[in-house]
Amino acid sequence: MAYPKEFEKSIRKVEETREERLKKLPERMKEKEKDELLKKWHPDYKPEAKRKLKVGVSKGSIVPNEVADIIEAYPLIKPDEIDLSQVDYEADVLIIGGGGAGTAAALYAYYEGIKPENIIIATKLRHGDSNTIMAQGGIQAADKPNDSPLIHYLDVIGGGHFANKPDLVARLVMDAPLIIKWHEELGVMYDKKPDGEMITIHGGGTSRKRMHSAKDYTGMEIMRVIRDEARNVGIKVLEFSPAIELLTDGNGRVAGALLYNLETEQYYVVRAKATIMATGGFGRLHIQGFPTTNHYGATADGLVMAYRVGAKLRDMDSVQYHPTGVAYPEQIVGLLVTEKVRSLGGQPVNVDGEQFVHPLEPRDVEAAAIIRECYGRNKGVVTPTGMRGVWLDSPMIDMIHGEGTIERRLGAMFRMFSRFGIDMRQEPILVFPTLHYQNGGIEIDADARVLGKNGTIEALFAAGEVEGGVHGKNRLMGNSLLDTQVFGRIAGINAARYAKKARKPRSLSLEHVNKYVQELKKARIKEERKAPLLLPDYRGKEVLSRAIDIL
Amino acid sequence: MARKSKKGEKQEMEMVRIYIMGKEYKVPAGLTIMKAMEYAGYRYIRGAGCRAGFCGACATVYRKEGDYKLHADLACQTTVEDGMWLVQLPFTPANKAIYDMDKIEADDKTLVNFYPEIARCVSCNTCTKACPQELDVMDYIQASLRGDIAKAAELSFDCIQCGLCAMRCPAEIAHYHVAQLARRLYGKYIAPKARHLEERVKEIEEGKFDEEMKKMMKMSVTQLRKLYNARDIEPEED
Numbered sequence A: 001m002a003y004p005k006e007f008e009k010s011i012r013k014v015e016e017t018r019e020e021r022l023k024k025l026p027e028r029m030k031e032k033e034k035d036e037l038l039k040k041w042h043p044d045y046k047p048e049a050k051r052k053l054k055v056g057v058s059k060g061s062i063v064p065n066e067v068a069d070i071i072e073a074y075p076l077i078k079p080d081e082i083d084l085s086q087v088d089y090e091a092d093v094l095i096i097g098g099g100g101a102g103t104a105a106a107l108y109a110y111y112e113g114i115k116p117e118n119i120i121i122a123t124k125l126r127h128g129d130s131n132t133i134m135a136q137g138g139i140q141a142a143d144k145p146n147d148s149p150l151i152h153y154l155d156v157i158g159g160g161h162f163a164n165k166p167d168l169v170a171r172l173v174m175d176a177p178l179i180i181k182w183h184e185e186l187g188v189m190y191d192k193k194p195d196g197e198m199i200t201i202h203g204g205g206t207s208r209k210r211m212h213s214a215k216d217y218t219g220m221e222i223m224r225v226i227r228d229e230a231r232n233v234g235i236k237v238l239e240f241s242p243a244i245e246l247l248t249d250g251n252g253r254v255a256g257a258l259l260y261n262l263e264t265e266q267y268y269v270v271r272a273k274a275t276i277m278a279t280g281g282f283g284r285l286h287i288q289g290f291p292t293t294n295h296y297g298a299t300a301d302g303l304v305m306a307y308r309v310g311a312k313l314r315d316m317d318s319v320q321y322h323p324t325g326v327a328y329p330e331q332i333v334g335l336l337v338t339e340k341v342r343s344l345g346g347q348p349v350n351v352d353g354e355q356f357v358h359p360l361e362p363r364d365v366e367a368a369a370i371i372r373e374c375y376g377r378n379k380g381v382v383t384p385t386g387m388r389g390v391w392l393d394s395p396m397i398d399m400i401h402g403e404g405t406i407e408r409r410l411g412a413m414f415r416m417f418s419r420f421g422i423d424m425r426q427e428p429i430l431v432f433p434t435l436h437y438q439n440g441g442i443e444i445d446a447d448a449r450v451l452g453k454n455g456t457i458e459a460l461f462a463a464g465e466v467e468g469g470v471h472g473k474n475r476l477m478g479n480s481l482l483d484t485q486v487f488g489r490i491a492g493i494n495a496a497r498y499a500k501k502a503r504k505p506r507s508l509s510l511e512h513v514n515k516y517v518q519e520l521k522k523a524r525i526k527e528e529r530k531a532p533l534l535l536p537d538y539r540g541k542e543v544l545s546r547a548i549d550i551l
Numbered sequence B: 001m002a003r004k005s006k007k008g009e010k011q012e013m014e015m016v017r018i019y020i021m022g023k024e025y026k027v028p029a030g031l032t033i034m035k036a037m038e039y040a041g042y043r044y045i046r047g048a049g050c051r052a053g054f055c056g057a058c059a060t061v062y063r064k065e066g067d068y069k070l071h072a073d074l075a076c077q078t079t080v081e082d083g084m085w086l087v088q089l090p091f092t093p094a095n096k097a098i099y100d101m102d103k104i105e106a107d108d109k110t111l112v113n114f115y116p117e118i119a120r121c122v123s124c125n126t127c128t129k130a131c132p133q134e135l136d137v138m139d140y141i142q143a144s145l146r147g148d149i150a151k152a153a154e155l156s157f158d159c160i161q162c163g164l165c166a167m168r169c170p171a172e173i174a175h176y177h178v179a180q181l182a183r184r185l186y187g188k189y190i191a192p193k194a195r196h197l198e199e200r201v202k203e204i205e206e207g208k209f210d211e212e213m214k215k216m217m218k219m220s221v222t223q224l225r226k227l228y229n230a231r232d233i234e235p236e237e238d
């Protein structure tokens, strides 16, 4: 056993209570109970962790401090030093971000009739290095006879605390089966029964079993198939070339973007008839110091760029903490333990092997319950580095579904823990909430057009984790992969339709950036922070304290 | 509260020596290779993607002192060891075949037609030994050669396309591209279609849910909340 000796007593207790716990689950919480729990224990309900935005279209709205820090930050460039007269790339449709949403958008722009050489995906890391490729659990779609888009609608909107935009939710659930069908036709290997029926299970907050999966590599399977397809049709991809600002035509129409080659440090000017923002989420901002499940490039660049051009933000006050991030071993702290572990029967239990919450409450409730168990009731397990966590009793899965289930359906999880000497078939795993998902984002309409103060911002679309409104204040598992595909598709189609009718933007401008800087100065914001962040900096403190910039 | 306590964390940190591209650094024991390189002062541009074992961006090879073997692993999923000499290989040049999935067929020649080099496999098993996912890489190449698409798809399913197999193969095969095609052929042509899915898509296209959806969209929060709280939940058991 790779666990420290101090854990042994507690693990024994978990083993002793297992038989009993198999027979009975705790009650699901009533609404009032949930509300009280959230208020007291969910990190989102701490007022001191947030503040009002001082500038921009959504001035006055409340966001986490870390988000305010990058919104109230100065640009990386001085607009006057940039030569916009030389255009490096021309595009009908420019897509910023090569994850699930961006790639789906590119393919649908192509299906809509745009030539592949006129579609550009500009992305920060490699094509597919994204949150999408990390999604394990699954993707929701109401395609079984006992289910319907209407029931799915209710689950989404209730899970989102009724704050979602109804027309976005309707698109999400009505287009879901169509997306799964598209994937099936592309050759995505969804888990199926021998007769072809999709194997579907519950996720937190679902009332029907509608979670489709491809083992616990669902996002990877979807991502690598659509990426392969994008390569087949010849879509142009610029890797390690993040966007650092949007460009406009000087009259409020978005006209492309300024890219930055991370390796050569030169900039590129891309002129585009239509632009799609698909940069994903913000996990690497480490809201409230939490570790995160997100990929290396999840630094909310899209929010910053779109906000400077006038996009509204919404629901940014709520942040999703995944209830089960790794709490031990130290090497992988914060990484995701998929919800599927609970869907398949793994129960959260405390240091004494007792149940304290139903395994499949909505994420915020589940997370708050775990935090309360550790810090309110002092019933957590303390790790050698002083972190606290609760057990997720994974060996129950094979007891319920038969030996071999963990290896077959949770291969990625099993492999990750095995690499560090923990056999989750035999031993429970230690978990604590981790920063997972950006619930809110740039506001869009049901055609994926970005909304500003006075209606839509011309020629700018957004899809995926960067946009808000689909999930209200809390996203349910399986609805964000879906979001990327549904709204990626819609953005791709509408950007293509727009581009087919539009002329090339006649001039290119960064004037909106100058204006934003003036606003920052007027609000007396000091010039100490710059954004977009592009990449987090994890270099050792000692090295940084002696680093000098001379080359 | 998610952070570990500051107290006592730093005292007597055990250090190990690693050699990053031949240069010695002392780093705390118990870090992953990725975090150790960052500790040593490297800031990644290439070589880091998901940081969690899913994207294959952090392919790394290393030798240990006194060990003849050249190991291959993922920097984000491997703990540093004293005396490790390492370098990252964040990019693998490899040609991908171009195909139109609607026009090709899943027969026993498809894979070898698109990737004739698989016939050059000398069964040395080097690819299998290099695979950080511990897949039976040689077996899926052999299955591909036999035309057993289903087997190749199944054996390669957990491939994160890191390229380490391709870097080591004496027959110069790009295994993960072969496997990608095998899986897509399987998913599209061999796996049985989900009939309920087709049904549902048809119902949606015929507008079966449109009326009720419109009503739902207009409901007040109070009405929705009532419906939501009264939902019947499909039982957990299969």
Ligand SMILES: Cc1cc2nc3c(=O)[nH]c(=O)nc-3n(C[C@H](O)[C@H](O)[C@H](O)COP(=O)(O)OP(=O)(O)OC[C@H]3O[C@@H](n4cnc5c(N)ncnc54)[C@H](O)[C@@H]3O)c2cc1C
Residues within 6 Å of the ligand: A096, A097, A098, A099, A100, A101, A102, A122, A123, A124, A125, A126, A128, A129, A130, A131, A132, A133, A134, A135, A136, A137, A138, A139, A140, A218, A219, A241, A242, A243, A244, A278, A279, A280, A281, A293, A294, A295, A297, A298, A299, A301, A302, A336, A436, A437, A463, A464, A465, A466, A477, A478, A479, A480, A481, A482, A484, A532, A534
């Ligand atoms: C570990 C994990 C597990 C998850 N599990 C599930 C699940 O089971 N089910 C589910 O539905 N959802 C899940 N999610 C959520 C879901 O995966 C994401 O919300 C979704 O994939 C986001 O897709 P996206 O295309 O919007 O963003 P991403 O997939 O993150 O893609 C954004 C891309 O944009 C790039 N980019 C960023 N900034 C710039 C810039 N300035 N210029 C150019 N490019 C840029 C990024 O590098 C990245 O490639 C999970 C998320 C994580 C992290």
Ligand code: SF4
Residues within 6 Å of the ligand: B056, B130, B131, B132, B133, B134, B135, B137, B158, B159, B160, B161, B162, B163, B164, B165, B166, B175, B176
């Ligand atoms: S099969 Fe090759 S590319 Fe795939 S994970 Fe293994 S070594 Fe990496």
Ligand code: SF4
Residues within 6 Å of the ligand: B120, B121, B122, B123, B124, B125, B126, B127, B128, B137, B138, B141, B168, B169, B170, B171, B172, B173
């Ligand atoms: S390394 Fe190449 S030649 Fe050797 S077994 Fe693998 S595929 Fe065959």
Ligand code: FES
Residues within 6 Å of the ligand: B047, B048, B049, B050, B051, B052, B053, B054, B055, B056, B057, B058, B059, B074, B075, B076, B077, B160
């Ligand atoms: S960084 Fe993605 S596998 Fe290591």
